[in-house]
Amino acid sequence: MKILIVGSGGREHAIAASAAKSDRVRQIYCAPGNAGIGQIAECVPIGAMEFEKLVAFAKEKEIDMVIVGMDDPLVGGLVDEMEAAGIRTFGPRKNAAVLEGSKAFSKDLMKKYGIPTAAYENFDNAQDAVAYLEKAQFPIVLKADGLALGKGVLICRNLEEAKDGVRSIMLDKQFGSAGNKLVVEQFMTGREVSVLSFVDGKTIRTMTSAQDHKRAMDGDKGLNTGGMGTFSPSPFYTKEVDEFCQKNIYQPTVDAMAAEGREFKGIIFFGLMLTEDGPKVLEYNARFGDPEAQVVLPRMKNDMIEVMEACIDGRLGELDLQFEDNAAVCVVLASDGYPVKYEKGYLIRGLENFDGKDGYYCFHAGTKQTEAGIVTNGGRVLGITAKGSSLKEARANAYQAAEWVDFDNKYMRHDIGKAIDEAYKGK
Numbered sequence: 001m002k003i004l005i006v007g008s009g010g011r012e013h014a015i016a017a018s019a020a021k022s023d024r025v026r027q028i029y030c031a032p033g034n035a036g037i038g039q040i041a042e043c044v045p046i047g048a049m050e051f052e053k054l055v056a057f058a059k060e061k062e063i064d065m066v067i068v069g070m071d072d073p074l075v076g077g078l079v080d081e082m083e084a085a086g087i088r089t090f091g092p093r094k095n096a097a098v099l100e101g102s103k104a105f106s107k108d109l110m111k112k113y114g115i116p117t118a119a120y121e122n123f124d125n126a127q128d129a130v131a132y133l134e135k136a137q138f139p140i141v142l143k144a145d146g147l148a149l150g151k152g153v154l155i156c157r158n159l160e161e162a163k164d165g166v167r168s169i170m171l172d173k174q175f176g177s178a179g180n181k182l183v184v185e186q187f188m189t190g191r192e193v194s195v196l197s198f199v200d201g202k203t204i205r206t207m208t209s210a211q212d213h214k215r216a217m218d219g220d221k222g223l224n225t226g227g228m229g230t231f232s233p234s235p236f237y238t239k240e241v242d243e244f245c246q247k248n249i250y251q252p253t254v255d256a257m258a259a260e261g262r263e264f265k266g267i268i269f270f271g272l273m274l275t276e277d278g279p280k281v282l283e284y285n286a287r288f289g290d291p292e293a294q295v296v297l298p299r300m301k302n303d304m305i306e307v308m309e310a311c312i313d314g315r316l317g318e319l320d321l322q323f324e325d326n327a328a329v330c331v332v333l334a335s336d337g338y339p340v341k342y343e344k345g346y347l348i349r350g351l352e353n354f355d356g357k358d359g360y361y362c363f364h365a366g367t368k369q370t371e372a373g374i375v376t377n378g379g380r381v382l383g384i385t386a387k388g389s390s391l392k393e394a395r396a397n398a399y400q401a402a403e404w405v406d407f408d409n410k411y412m413r414h415d416i417g418k419a420i421d422e423a424y425k426g427k
Helices: 011-018 051-060 069-077 077-084 093-100 102-113 126-133 159-171 176-181 239-259 293-299 304-313 391-402 418-423
Strands: 003-006 027-032 065-068 119-123 140-144 154-155 182-186 193-202 204-212 216-217 220-222 230-231 265-275 277-283 326-335 360-364 369-371 372-377 380-389
Touching: 003 011, 003 051, 011 027, 011 069, 011 293, 011 304, 011 360, 011 380, 027 051, 051 077, 065 077, 065 304, 065 380, 069 077, 069 093, 093 102, 093 119, 093 230, 093 265, 093 277, 102 119, 102 182, 102 239, 102 277, 119 126, 126 159, 154 159, 159 176, 159 182, 176 372, 193 304, 193 360, 204 293, 230 293, 230 369, 230 391, 239 277, 265 304, 293 326, 293 360, 293 380, 304 418, 326 391, 360 391, 391 418
Parallel strands: 003 027, 003 065
Antiparallel strands: 119 182, 140 154, 140 182, 193 204, 193 265, 204 230, 216 220, 230 326, 265 277, 326 380, 360 380, 369 372
């Protein structure tokens, strides 16, 4: 098979690495890709939102399957364009990708079908939002309705912060058109867990659990980012939690989308909060998480391409997803100053240290190949992932591997997965 992956980040590198392991794949292309992906695939200089060029390329190269990794092209309808051209594509169509593309839509869907989530209200003008907030209980959460690179969420401790948040999202358009509509949501407390799943329109198969670290700095301080690291599995995602979610969240979401005439085929990412009142949905994504993919895919035993084909063909019910009985931790190496302001173009040293090291991965996120070598080309630069027999061992391995590579203005959090040690202290 010839595969085309659409995207350029660490998630797409993890997808490409899994595709390369499949006996069914003989050629991988990636648009636009990055320096790391370029070592296992042919990168083509076509942007993820250049739909006409992507379709033309897929036709020209007689691509057997397109995998859309990023949210923007999914929400924009790339899958529809590819299918209209007769090209098999993995990912939800535009009318299903709205599950991620509009937080207001997803909240309304959960309310309609009784899927557990936080209480909320939607607003399309700032004045009404402020009037509601003047009577609200704090803390409270403000969410830009549309796509905002994982950063369009503000937790406000008081009315003054909330008013500032409304102003920045809806009036100043800090997140662009994503802030045309605002979701005001009850603040929930508990452990956060991410669960990725494959969906074929009617059947859902969940993957192993993970937990992301969104804040830029140690101790969950600083601004929200696209993700500074993650671990898998989550020790807080118990068998009882899984049984509850399978019955009350996972299958009901797939059934709700089908009932709305929005058949979902692809990946549903469930962001969950394990509250005192039981698990509730924080958010949905319509694709692999980044960096969750970097700890989940390396642990999957199945041929990823086989599973994706089953989703496209509606045969997912025939497969049993299996994962290794181990753990993985990913530490993101970022450019100092991310997610606000940072410099690019620094030479990355030590990448060769990962060659031939089983259980260690260096997933490229923001990198670029130059004559001088591979240089930094983004806020999140590399995702250093390591496996271990336990989460504690995987964490130690990941931080050890994070020292194998270096670049000027390298920055990382030092507490990814620290909650694991705290949760098991004395046990």
